[in-house]
Amino acid sequence: MITFLFICKNGLLVLPTSIVRCDATESTIFLTQKNGLRIEVTPLSSTYMSPTILLLAWKPAQPSSSSQLANMKALFTPASLTTFTVNNVSSQEDFRRLRVLLKFRKSNATK
Numbered sequence: 001m002i003t004f005l006f007i008c009k010n011g012l013l014v015l016p017t018s019i020v021r022c023d024a025t026e027s028t029i030f031l032t033q034k035n036g037l038r039i040e041v042t043p044l045s046s047t048y049m050s051p052t053i054l055l056l057a058w059k060p061a062q063p064s065s066s067s068q069l070a071n072m073k074a075l076f077t078p079a080s081l082t083t084f085t086v087n088n089v090s091s092q093e094d095f096r097r098l099r100v101l102l103k104f105r106k107s108n109a110t111k
Contacts, residue, residue: 019082022056024101031058031082049099054084056102 012018013034021032032038041058048055058080089095 022082022084022098024098026101028061029058029101043102043105047102049102052086054095054099054102056082056084058082 013020016033016035017037018034019031020034023030023032029041029043030038031041040061042061044057044059046057048057084095084098086092086095089098
C-alpha cells in the first residue's frame with residue numbers, strides 16, 4: 001500500500017523543480033532546485049516554525065539586473081511551500097540558525 005507520505009517524500013523529489021538546498025545569510029535566503037536553478041526568496045508571514053518542522057512559505061524576491069532571467073523563471077515555479085524537518089538537514093545547529101533567522105526577520109518586518 002502506497003501512503004501519502006511516501007508519495008510526497010519520494011515522488012515529489014523526482015521533479016526538476018524540487019528544492020534540494022537552502023542557503024541563508026543574514027539578509028537573503030536562496031533555494032536551489034534539482035534542475036540547478038538558484039532562487040532568491042522572500043519568506044512570507046504564513047511560514048510556520050516549530051522545534052522539529054519548518055514550513056517555509058516563500059515567493060521569489062524582486063528581480064535584480066544580474067539575475068533577472070533566473071528570477072523570471074522562478075515566478076513560474078509552482079512550488080511556494082518548502083518543508084524542512086530535523087531529519088533532512090545537515091545539522092541541528094543549521095536548522096536552529098535558519099529558524100532564528102526567520103523568526104527575527106519576521107519580527108523586524110512587523111515593526
